[in-house]
Amino acid sequence: MDIITHNVAARRFEMALGDQTAFIAYVPRGEVLLLTHAEVPAALNGQGIGGRLVQATLDLLRTQGRRVEPLCPFIAVWIDRHPHYADMLASDPPRS
Numbered sequence: 001m002d003i004i005t006h007n008v009a010a011r012r013f014e015m016a017l018g019d020q021t022a023f024i025a026y027v028p029r030g031e032v033l034l035l036t037h038a039e040v041p042a043a044l045n046g047q048g049i050g051g052r053l054v055q056a057t058l059d060l061l062r063t064q065g066r067r068v069e070p071l072c073p074f075i076a077v078w079i080d081r082h083p084h085y086a087d088m089l090a091s092d093p094p095r096s
Helices: 049-063 073-081 083-088
Strands: 005-007 012-017 020-029 032-039 067-070
Touching: 012 049, 020 049, 032 049, 032 073, 049 073, 049 083, 067 073, 073 083
Parallel strands: 032 067
Antiparallel strands: 005 012, 012 020, 020 032
């Protein structure tokens, strides 16, 4: 199970990966979190970490009753591919 920590000061959810950190940055807008950017260290690309990061973050936010708006294309596509998270969307943002 992946562990996500909430770094309030940096406005991001973080996953420790040894000596590196993957994260999802956000901007709060009322009760909604705008998920603006997901980042996985380049040396760890291609290992499924991005998907694990999104899933663990959304699972944490679900337990808190939070809603999200994915502005990051990676997160938006991930939610599209995992429709059981669609109920967490604050709106249906346009996607390209």
